[in-house]
Structures are given as structure tokens and as C-alpha cells.
Amino acid sequence: MLNYFQRLGVSSLAMLERLGRGSLFFFYILMSIPSVIIRPRLLVAQMYSVGVLSFSLIVVSGLFVGMVLALQGFYTLSDFGAEGALGVVVSASLIRELGPVVTALLFAGRAGSALTAEIGLMKATEQLSGMEMMAVDPMARIMAPRFLAGLLSMPILATLFSAIGVLGGYFIGVGLLGIDEGGFWSQMQAKIDFDQDIVNGLIKSVVFGWVVTWIAIFEGYDAIPTSEGVGRATTRTVVHSAFAILLLDFILTALMFGDV
Numbered sequence: 001m002l003n004y005f006q007r008l009g010v011s012s013l014a015m016l017e018r019l020g021r022g023s024l025f026f027f028y029i030l031m032s033i034p035s036v037i038i039r040p041r042l043l044v045a046q047m048y049s050v051g052v053l054s055f056s057l058i059v060v061s062g063l064f065v066g067m068v069l070a071l072q073g074f075y076t077l078s079d080f081g082a083e084g085a086l087g088v089v090v091s092a093s094l095i096r097e098l099g100p101v102v103t104a105l106l107f108a109g110r111a112g113s114a115l116t117a118e119i120g121l122m123k124a125t126e127q128l129s130g131m132e133m134m135a136v137d138p139m140a141r142i143m144a145p146r147f148l149a150g151l152l153s154m155p156i157l158a159t160l161f162s163a164i165g166v167l168g169g170y171f172i173g174v175g176l177l178g179i180d181e182g183g184f185w186s187q188m189q190a191k192i193d194f195d196q197d198i199v200n201g202l203i204k205s206v207v208f209g210w211v212v213t214w215i216a217i218f219e220g221y222d223a224i225p226t227s228e229g230v231g232r233a234t235t236r237t238v239v240h241s242a243f244a245i246l247l248l249d250f251i252l253t254a255l256m257f258g259d260v
Contacts, residue, residue, distance in 0.1 A: 042145040061102065219237045
């Protein structure tokens with residue numbers, strides 16, 4: 001029993017120590033952001049890497065999620081004779097929850113893992129050490145552009161996911177199931193509030209983008225400089241990002257839409 005508590009204490013202290021190093025790492029990134037603004041070319045290149053290259057995955061996923069929502073929502077609403085509210089159900093589900101959350105999970109799996117692997121390989125091949133020897137700050141040259149690119153790309157991708165998902169729901173609801181087109185759009189416009197729904201969804205996507213990109217970059221920078229270490233860091237990025245997204249989604253939803 002004593003050994004169990006000893007191992008628990010050691011693992012807890014190690015987790016707190018790693019959290020502290022991650023917080024200092026994030027502070028150094030923030031201090032390096034002004035240098036990225038001065039040289040926007042680095043930011044544009046990273047936004048292409050983490051944002052544009054994720055576009056096809058986000059569009060296809062959003063389309064099918066919206067179509068599935070429309071099918072499931074129609075069969076549920078038809079039991080109550082409320083098929084005309086399908087547009088509200090699809091749009092509210094996407095804008096409030098599924099858009100930011102699913103986009104963040106896909107972003108972590110695609111862009112987050114790529115960022116961790118890229119930075120981890122830079123560390124394993126001593127490219128980061130070489131930059132320091134040449135008086136080039138890796139925080140300003142490598143970390144900060146990638147962090148800022150992830151932070152800016154995430155809300156754009158989440159917005160695209162929700163918009164494409166609504167179109168997918170429209171194709172199924174109006175085109176396949178025969179719901180009135182005017183009712184689909186008019187009820188959606190009447191029930192979806194800009195401040196309560198759209199703005200809160202954007203806030204969620206910004207928070208998720210910040211957390212996922214921070215985890216991905218730190219895991220790569222902190223990875224053991226071996227092929228096995230980089231692989232483990234990439235796995236930790238996806239797992240920790242998923243836990244963080246779901247936990248933050250609960251907290252933000254309780255604050256935004258609940259009575260907490």
C-alpha cells in the first residue's frame with residue numbers, strides 16, 4: 001500500500017512539473033509572437049500547412065455529419081409532427097457543439113499530430129540546436145508561427161464545417177425527405193441567435209485551437225529525441241488533445257448555455 005501511494009505521489013509531481021514546463025513554454029511563445037507579425041511569410045506558410053491542407057477533411061466530414069444529423073433528426077421529429085423544425089435542430093447542433101468539437105478532434109488528429117512529428121524530428125536531428133548555435137531563436141522561427149497558425153485556422157475550419165454541415169442537412173431534408181424549403185431556412189434564421197449561438201461557437205473553436213496547438217507544439221518540443229520518443233509524443237498529442245477538448249467543451253457549454 002505504501003508503495004502505491006509513493007508511485008502515485010511521484011507520478012503526480014511529474015505531471016505537475018510537466019504542466020509547469022508547458023506553461024513556461026507557452027509564455028515564451030507569447031513573447032515571440034511580435035516577431036511573427038513582423039515576418040508574416042512564416043505565418044502564411046504555416047496556415048497553409050495546418051489550415052488549407054485540412055480543408056478537404058473538414059469539408060467531407062462536415063457534409064456527412066450534417067446529412068446524418070438531418071436523417072436522425074427527421075425520424076425523431078416526425079414522431080411529434082415537428083418535421084419543419086429540422087433546420088433548427090441541424091444548425092443548432094452544428095453551430096453550438098458538433099462544429100467546434102468535431103473540427104477540433106479532426107484538427108488534432110491531422111494537423112496536431114503533424115506538428116508534433118515535425119518538431120520532434122527537428123529535435124531528434126538537432127535542427128533546433130543548430131538554430132540556437134546560429135543565434136536563431138527556435139521559439140520565434142519555429143514555434144510561434146505554428147502556434148499562431150493553429151489559433152487562426154481553427155475558427156475558420158469550424159465555421160466551414162458548420163456551414164457545409166447545414167448544406168448537407170438541407171440536401172437531405174429538402175431534397176430527399178421533402179421538407180418545405182422556406183420553412184427549413186426561415187425557422188433556422190428565426191431561432192439561431194448570433195450572440196448565443198454563433199459567437200459562442202466561435203469562442204469554443206478559438207479555445208480548442210489554442211489548446212490543441214499548444215499541446216501539439218509542446219509535445220514535439222519535449223519529445224525524447226528518438227524515433228520511438230517522437231512516436232509516443234505524437235500519440236500523446238492526439239490523446240491529450242481529445243481529453244482537453246471534451247473537458248473544455250463541457251465547461252464552456254455549462255458557462256455559455258447553462259445556469260452555472
